Amino acid sequence: MSNSTPATIEDVARIAEVSIATVSRAIHMPEKVANSTRLKVNQAIAITGYTTNAMARSLRLGRSNMILVVAPDIGDPNFSNILVGLENEARAHGYGILIGHTQNDAQRGLEYLKFFNSNQAAGLILFTGILPFGHQTMTARLPPSVGVFEPVFNGGIPYVGVDxxxxxxxxxxxxxxxxxxxxxxxxxxxxxxxxxxxxxxxxxxxxxxxxxxxxxxxxxxxxxxxxxxxxxxxxxxxxxxxxxxxxxxxxxxxxxxxxxxxxxxxxxxxxxxxxxxxxxxxxxxxxxxxxxxxPRTAIGKQAMALLLELLSDGRPTETEILLRPDLxxxxxxxxxxxxxxxx
Amino acid sequence: MSNSTPATIEDVARIAEVSIATVSRAIHMPEKVANSTRLKVNQAIAITGYTTNAMARSLRLGRSNMILVVAPDIGDPNFSNILVGLENEARAHGYGILIGHTQNDAQRGLEYLKFFNSNQAAGLILFTGILPFGHQTMTARLPPSVGVFEPVFNGGIPYVGVDxxxxxxxxxxxxxxxxxxxxxxxxxxxxxxxxxxxxxxxxxxxxxxxxxxxxxxxxxxxxxxxxxxxxxxxxxxxxxxxxxxxxxxxxxxxxxxxxxxxxxxxxxxxxxxxxxxxxxxxxxxxxxxxxxxxPRTAIGKQAMALLLELLSDGRPTETEILLRPDLxxxxxxxxxxxxxxxx
DNA sequence: ACGATGTATGTAAAGGTTTACATAAGGCTT
DNA sequence: AAGCCTTATGTAAACCTTTACATACATCGT
Structure with missing residues (x-):
């Protein structure tokens, strides 16, 4: 229970008296597993307090469950409400968010690319109107991205803003x-x-x-x-x-x-x-x-929803989503x- | 170069004509490797554009290079400047930050624990004066933590604030x-x-x-x-x-x-x-x-510095750091x- | 000249997960 | 009852690193 090392999938498998493959399936494809075994697995999970190790999962899957949000200035009063929308939506789909601020420095922006090379982030939300990375160089292997407030560059990146x-x-x-x-x-x-x-x-x-x-x-x-x-x-x-x-x-x-x-x-x-x-x-x-x-929170929510869609489908349904501004x-x-x- | 899949340590090893162990050492313990080989490895890294896969590294090491920052409300005007300080300091030491907001909801706070169980975060910065998790339950296996603004609970967690x-x-x-x-x-x-x-x-x-x-x-x-x-x-x-x-x-x-x-x-x-x-x-x-x-930025910087120290040394040097407030x-x-x- | 010491590198295991493939069992069709 | 399809589960490989241990070689003291 209050072990020093967190429970692994193997601990669960042992207790549930099934193989680790079955545990994995019980978690991620529950319909593929018999009701009785699913029950046993769930009990074992409850007993051990097992949480799947995101590192191992990301390594295996080749993608992470994190979204990188890059803004020129975190202190921008426009930023925080957007963040609320982004974060809520992300969490609702099992994603977390990672925040970076470039301070309008292209060099710093560039450093954030490593999050993608190293699979630490699966997608990108961009606040600045420009790509924070060296332009031509990277456009080819850019991760799935969505802009907020402003269309990004000319990179065909969809964005969510206001009319x-x-x-x-x-x-x-x-x-x-x-x-x-x-x-x-x-x-x-x-x-x-x-x-x-x-x-x-x-x-x-x-x-x-x-x-x-x-x-x-x-x-x-x-x-x-x-x-x-x-x-x-x-x-x-x-x-x-x-x-x-x-x-x-x-x-x-x-x-x-x-x-x-x-x-x-x-x-x-x-x-x-x-x-x-x-x-x-x-x-x-x-x-x-x-x-x-x-409508900042709504913009954040939409932007994240669009990105998540992009991540699963590969292609965006819309290239521009404009919300209605209020007087x-x-x-x-x-x-x-x-x-x-x-x- | 512009391959679809990012280069791995093996690609580097092949090009440098050494083993992957040597590549790893050339990166993380350069003094342990001969000058000539280090040069070859560096060249190979440049050619391939290799970046070490943070997922695999974290998995192997059992700890990540991310710090979770939990605040009751990201929109709090006090928050963003602190964040700047936190982030700058973290980045300077090769860490990134992860942001969570609990919205004063203990349940939501609890969900963030999974970042530690799954090794997605190595340390915790707490904005709320209380632990966002169920109290007694977790204090035992709490990750290295530092409070900001206010001392946390009674858990012996060091904090950085103002006098x-x-x-x-x-x-x-x-x-x-x-x-x-x-x-x-x-x-x-x-x-x-x-x-x-x-x-x-x-x-x-x-x-x-x-x-x-x-x-x-x-x-x-x-x-x-x-x-x-x-x-x-x-x-x-x-x-x-x-x-x-x-x-x-x-x-x-x-x-x-x-x-x-x-x-x-x-x-x-x-x-x-x-x-x-x-x-x-x-x-x-x-x-x-x-x-x-x-002095918000300074508070953030200090808090992160303290946490990083905690992560390497295990024990905090100070239990309370108070900065000077200005009229x-x-x-x-x-x-x-x-x-x-x-x- | 020989063993001891030290330096530079390689081999292979381990970390926790997902999933293609293999296997087993049960239910149908004829 | 034989063959076939379906469903449920298990086995093992792969993802990419780091590092303990083993190996090889050079240097040194005697």
């Missing part, structure tokens, strides 16, 4: 409904698909409202708080002020709010601001940010102020 | 220096060691300032935002108002601030508030929270307002 266009459309429609006509769009890098798609939602919303695009109030940045702040300064410099700021993500929106606050303006009285992501901070900042929620109305949006309307 | 007493003392001293004399302490559960210790710092600070303890303004809660809010209501009901709230953690402090805000008070004009932890939100709330920082001054503390001083 960015629809989400952006919801944000812009809210602002339009409040009466805003001059709505700035503060983006991040044009190379990111999320930017392109959210921008599409913005453009479409404006177009549907009959408002001609005004490129003077469409800015690019890098998605950080600092970049949101900078965007505000730029607009004040140019004297092309909008009445509302629609931001590509919450970080940028927070930056915008800080920038506006520093200039003495009140939100939402003087300007309205929307974000995208609904990071945990969004509810704590002042005023609480109206934003678009990414979360808080306190950073109101009708444009009289003053600004006059402009 | 709570010193941190609390810094907070209370700041409030005293600002001129506060009536300082409330909002705690969480008395069963938590962190509570006891932070309370000790509070008591000591008051004592040093010659202020007699006033139990009417020392409250208990459960460490949540809601509980902070509730504490404010209680104090208003009883009409025993302090001029400052010293909170056992940031969540409670945020709750206190929300509660005070809801009653129309301004912080820090009407009341001062301090927290403990310096969670990421602390800087985003309004006003930004003055709090005590836990982070932001905007939630000022001198008590005239009005309140009169009381």
């Amino acid at each position: 960015d266009t629809e989400g952006a459309r919801k944000a812009v429609d809210l602002l339009l409904a409040e009466g805003h006509r001059k709505i700035a769009f503060i983006g991040d890098s044009r190379t990111r698909l999320a930017y392109t798609r959210r921008r599409m939602g913005y453009d479409a919303g404006l177009d549907a409202a009959g408002i001609p695009p005004d490129t003077r109030i469409v800015l690019e940045g890098d998605g950080t708080i600092e970049s949101g702040r900078h965007a505000v300064e730029q607009l004040f410099m140019r004297d092309t002020l909008p009445t509302a700021f629609m931001c590509v993500n919450d970080q940028t929106a927070i930056g915008v709010m800080i920038g506006l606050g520093a200039r003495g303006y009140d939100i939402p009285r003087d300007f309205s601001v929307t974000g995208f992501d609904d990071v945990p901070q969004a509810v704590f900042i002042s005023p609480p940010l109206t934003t678009i929620r990414q 979360v109305v808080r306190n950073s949006v109101s009708a444009p102020s009289r003053n600004w309307l006059k402009r | 709570d007493t010193e941190g609390a003392r810094k907070a209370v001293d700041l409030l005293l220096a600002e001129g506060h004399r009536k300082i409330a302490f909002i705690g969480d559960s008395r069963t938590r060691l962190a509570y006891t210790r932070r309370r000790m710092g509070y008591d000591a600070g008051l004592d040093a300032a010659g202020i007699p303890p006033d139990t009417r303004i020392v409250l208990e809660g459960d460490g949540t935002i809601e509980s902070g809010r509730h504490a404010v209501e209680q104090l208003f009901m009883r009409d025993t108002l302090p001029t400052a709230f010293m909170c056992v953690n940031d969540q409670t402090a945020i709750g206190v601030m929300i509660g005070l805000g809801a009653r129309g008070y301004d912080i820090p004009r009407d009341f001062s508030v301090t927290g403990f932890d310096d969670v990421p939100q602390a800087v985003f709330i309004s006003p930004p929270l003055t709090t005590i920082r836990q 982070v001054v932001r905007n939630s503390v000022s001198a008590p307002s005239r009005n309140w001083l009169k009381r």
